[in-house]
Amino acid sequence: MEQTNAWWKEAVGYQIYPRSFYDSNNDGIGDLNGIREKLPYLVDLGIDFIWINPIYASPNVDNGYDISDYEAILDEFGTMEEFDLLLEEAHAHGIKIIMDLVINHSSDQHEWFIESKKSLDNPYRDYYIWADGTPDNQPPSKWESIFGGSIWAYDEETQQYYMHVFAKEQPDLNWENEALKNEVFAMIKRWLDKGIDGFRLDAISHIKKAPYQTKPANHPFDPFMNVPGIETHLEDLRDLFNQYDIMTVGEASGVSATQAPKWVGEDGYFNMIFEFDHISLWNKEETGNLDVVQLKHALATWQLALDGQGWNALYMENHDVPRSVSAFGNDTDYWQESAKAIALMYFFLQGTPFIYQGQEIGMTNYPYTSIDEIDAVDSRAFYFRLLEEGRTNEEALRIVGKTTRDNSRTPMQWTADKHAGFSKQKPWLLTNPNAVEINVDRQKDEAESILNFYKKLIAVRKNSDTLIYGSFTHYLAKHPQVFVYERSLADEHYLVVVNLTETPAVVEFPEEISTYHWTPILGNQTPGTSIEKIITLNPYEAQLFARGVAR
Numbered sequence: 001m002e003q004t005n006a007w008w009k010e011a012v013g014y015q016i017y018p019r020s021f022y023d024s025n026n027d028g029i030g031d032l033n034g035i036r037e038k039l040p041y042l043v044d045l046g047i048d049f050i051w052i053n054p055i056y057a058s059p060n061v062d063n064g065y066d067i068s069d070y071e072a073i074l075d076e077f078g079t080m081e082e083f084d085l086l087l088e089e090a091h092a093h094g095i096k097i098i099m100d101l102v103i104n105h106s107s108d109q110h111e112w113f114i115e116s117k118k119s120l121d122n123p124y125r126d127y128y129i130w131a132d133g134t135p136d137n138q139p140p141s142k143w144e145s146i147f148g149g150s151i152w153a154y155d156e157e158t159q160q161y162y163m164h165v166f167a168k169e170q171p172d173l174n175w176e177n178e179a180l181k182n183e184v185f186a187m188i189k190r191w192l193d194k195g196i197d198g199f200r201l202d203a204i205s206h207i208k209k210a211p212y213q214t215k216p217a218n219h220p221f222d223p224f225m226n227v228p229g230i231e232t233h234l235e236d237l238r239d240l241f242n243q244y245d246i247m248t249v250g251e252a253s254g255v256s257a258t259q260a261p262k263w264v265g266e267d268g269y270f271n272m273i274f275e276f277d278h279i280s281l282w283n284k285e286e287t288g289n290l291d292v293v294q295l296k297h298a299l300a301t302w303q304l305a306l307d308g309q310g311w312n313a314l315y316m317e318n319h320d321v322p323r324s325v326s327a328f329g330n331d332t333d334y335w336q337e338s339a340k341a342i343a344l345m346y347f348f349l350q351g352t353p354f355i356y357q358g359q360e361i362g363m364t365n366y367p368y369t370s371i372d373e374i375d376a377v378d379s380r381a382f383y384f385r386l387l388e389e390g391r392t393n394e395e396a397l398r399i400v401g402k403t404t405r406d407n408s409r410t411p412m413q414w415t416a417d418k419h420a421g422f423s424k425q426k427p428w429l430l431t432n433p434n435a436v437e438i439n440v441d442r443q444k445d446e447a448e449s450i451l452n453f454y455k456k457l458i459a460v461r462k463n464s465d466t467l468i469y470g471s472f473t474h475y476l477a478k479h480p481q482v483f484v485y486e487r488s489l490a491d492e493h494y495l496v497v498v499n500l501t502e503t504p505a506v507v508e509f510p511e512e513i514s515t516y517h518w519t520p521i522l523g524n525q526t527p528g529t530s531i532e533k534i535i536t537l538n539p540y541e542a543q544l545f546a547r548g549v550a551r
């Protein structure tokens with residue numbers, strides 16, 4: 001089945017982690033005016049929309065994902081007037097703005113929760129999920145929170161437990177309460193009426209909870225992840241979103257590729273969702289060499305499940321995972337080649353590509369030497385858990401250092417100057433020392449830089465309906481090194497061939513490919529290998545070809 005056209009299918013997105021993007025007032029923290037100043041950079045790159053991580057008022061226990069006022073801007077980031085100005089200027093530059101919408105939970109400092117905690121009969125009590133303990137004084141269920149420990153926190157004052165899927169300072173909102181739901185919907189409507197262009201919906205597959213007696217079946221988070229009955233809430237959200245010409249992308253852990261058409265099909269809840277199958281392959285406690293076959297399987301499964309049935313969100317990095325070139329490429333000997341290979345590999349899949357800030361210059365993980373250098377609440381807790389389990393400091397730090405999401409939150413590397421040109425002040429999080437080499441300033445003038453490669457990828461994708469809407473065919477699924485796929489629309493065909501390893505790779509193409517002539521369009525090594533029946537690719541060689549006539 002063919003894909004219908006839509007602006008958000010043709011768009012390329014860029015994710016901004018505002019705290020680390022650009023600090024315009026030199027207080028060490030990125031801000032809204034900083035984003036505004038960098039709009040020309042984004043235009044030059046070829047970006048159509050930005051998704052900005054939460055910028056709302058927050059005590060920052062989980063860096064903005066604990067919102068204390070949905071309709072106020074965090075002081076450190078600026079003011080609502082500055083937001084309005086950013087929106088206006090972004091639109092003038094042809095860039096749309098997607099806001100983060102965090103409605104599974106709020107901060108414990110939100111006035112709803114402050115009220116809710118006061119007494120059992122407070123009008124806001126049922127805005128959150130409260131329950132009595134068991135007769136033997138245990139929490140209402142044994143469920144584990146995603147950030148570790150029990151999902152329940154005890155409140156001495158009212159002698160009940162409240163639920164928190166994430167940190168205890170992030171109490172879950174009670175979606176079964178109509179009054180709460182109405183308030184949330186009214187808030188969403190006010191943002192949309194302001195003229196923003198869409199939402200990324202945080203943790204949205206967690207808004208429905210199973211009865212407390214439910215025991216996790218396969219996964220510890222099963223009782224609060226994509227639980228049956230969630231569709232009622234999602235349909236209500238969809239009906240609201242459908243009143244606007246916006247783009248929505250749900251963060252949907254626990255939703256399988258088979259279930260996805262229901263979420264992102266023509267009549268789905270969202271335009272697209274972020275799946276976790278591929279990213280979880282390298283976001284492990286102990287990362288080793290990534291299994292290429294598994295990665296291809298994860299990506300291809302989503303491609304095939306949604307081809308003609310829905311739409312994918314394509315991403316290799318975000319603010320929650322380590323840098324792709326370190327975790328999955330090779331950030332020393334093949335830094336440039338592997339960063340480009342990863343880029344080309346995902347950019348021409350079917351879906352809307354998202355680039356996470358710094359990915360376009362091949363930013364790498366941070367070389368941690370002490371836990372004091374790490375800020376993320378979950379990573380710190382993980383480190384102390386590892387120590388309790390008997391790991392040495394060295395081991396714990398190696399594991400946490402490799403996996404912490406702080407790796408992607410270090411300041412954006414603009415120049416080789418002090419603090420990477422991000423700020424004149426010491427930034428809130430350490431700057432990667434390799435900023436002297438890896439930075440925008442340097443790469444913008446180097447013809448073969450990773451930055452300029454991304455510009456080419458964007459331009460090529462933009463100019464091809466086939467690379468946007470074409471169907472997806474996977475070849476050589478079992479090849480242990482190389483990802484080969486084709487995109488086709490009517491008579492036009494493109495072929496992507498990427499060696500995802502640091503050793504040369506021999507590829508024998510099937511007849512469907514080798515019967516044709518193929519012209520190299522874009523690659524990370526020139527001159528690119530031409531397609532013969534059997535070819536050998538260099539380490540991390542990545543090429544895009546267009547099909548010509550039969551041989």
Ligand code: NOJ
Pocket residue numbers: 062065102166202203251319320
């Ligand atoms: C997912 C967000 O991406 C992550 O950064 C956050 O900690 C959790 N949801 C909780 O909101």
